[in-house]
Amino acid sequence: MNAMTEPVAEDGYNFAFLDEQTKRMIRRAILKAVAIPGHQIPFGSREMPLSYGWGTGGIQVTAAVIGRDDTLKVIDQGADDTTNAVSIRGFFRRMTGVATTERTDQATIVQTRHRIPETRLAEGQVIVYQVPIPEPLRWLEPRETETCKMHGLAEYGAMHVKLYEDIVRYGRIETAYDYPVMVNGRYLMRPSPIPKFDNPKMDRMPALQLFGAGREKRIYAVPPYTSVKSLDFEDHPFEVERWEHCCALCGSNDSFLDEIVVDDSGNRAFVCSDTDYCGERRAQGHQGAGMPAGYGQAAADGAAPGRKGD
Amino acid sequence: MTTTALPGFADAVHDAQGSFRKLLEAMAHPGRIVTVPGPRAVPQGLDPATASLLLTLCDGETPVWLDAAAEAVAGWLAFHTGAPVASATGVAAFAVALAPLQMPALDGFDWGTDEVPEASTTLIVQVKALADDAGWTLRGPGIATQARLSVAGLSQNWCTDRRAMQAAFPRGVDVVFTCGHRVAALPRTTIMES
């Protein structure tokens, strides 16, 4: 690599913003997290120049991992062009100077909020999840001393009962996002608020999965090729969302679809949540049924209008 | 030049990142042999990879236990990292063994607890030879089907103890082998077959 073009941080900042002492502390936590798949490791989360809810845990994990040779992709709800994703990508461009991309297959690190890309991640890639609440047992037991004991003894019976009650009450499991998983047959883990549609992608994924919760100061991980099973029951097997529609833009019938409002009169359409995947399919010549009349040309070129944030 | 005054990484920020990233790859793919960048000089007795990992991971918060063969590098370690020497194996965040045959028994190191399994020692064991086409058959997280790893100079007892440790999960120690510039890891999840 030419020294003239070596990626550098903006003047006055250490590479990747964090000081070296903080990086070391986070790196040690990441290594233990990989050695104990699905177990939450406390870490001394730092103040970041973005507020909580903007993925400060994921940002710190990425900052501790990223190097000059990396290519970073940042998505929010599957899209590279949402405010959160643009902001985090800009932060790393300023603080590292590394290359960024929207192409899943060209990224070495993918930082994400709320989705796993449709394009299968490969060995050597790292996916970093932004986690708001890391504790899967929180809604059963608010006391951390108790949840620690439950994880320590793998006492997860109460979680099964709670999910089963959901089935009895609603006829199905209500939890559509952040659906709990069992990692390597030992630790119950929250996958972050991804749709349960994405849960099967975590199972034996060839890429390394890292999770960072900034406000709650926890890091956890799933190594490559590790079993990740969504909780279910013999008489009620785990099921993912299915749509009667195909993507209006690329015609995909197997990707996660967002329903979007396309014009002032309230017309709606279904499009891929993963904008890179959708764009790549269209570039290969795939076409959907098209957007309803009144849909703007800018949107047809791949922007994401009307996408719900949260 | 005294051992203490030897230079560390040529580029403290990027060499530490590069070493960490390679170690992370090794830890995520047990048995895989990776190559890490070394410091500009190493104290006598330390292989470049051993020195590199210590510079990358240690600081004032990590007591480091040194075996008798490694005691001479205490000054170098303190100068570059600020890491205190651990008085006993049971309180070490990291342990460095340059003489694997004389290594204390595995259960003398900190295995953590069921609730806090991460409060465990990471062993850095410097060995004479590493190969990934012979030796143990490894299975577990990070391994697609199986991996091989051959490590020179470990006692039969050590291997027996390491296998017995598997039953204590999530408690246990994670082991990193170094040899020259090369590194391979054996996290506690890895199942060792003969």
Ligand SMILES: [Zn+2]
């Ligand atoms: Zn599409």
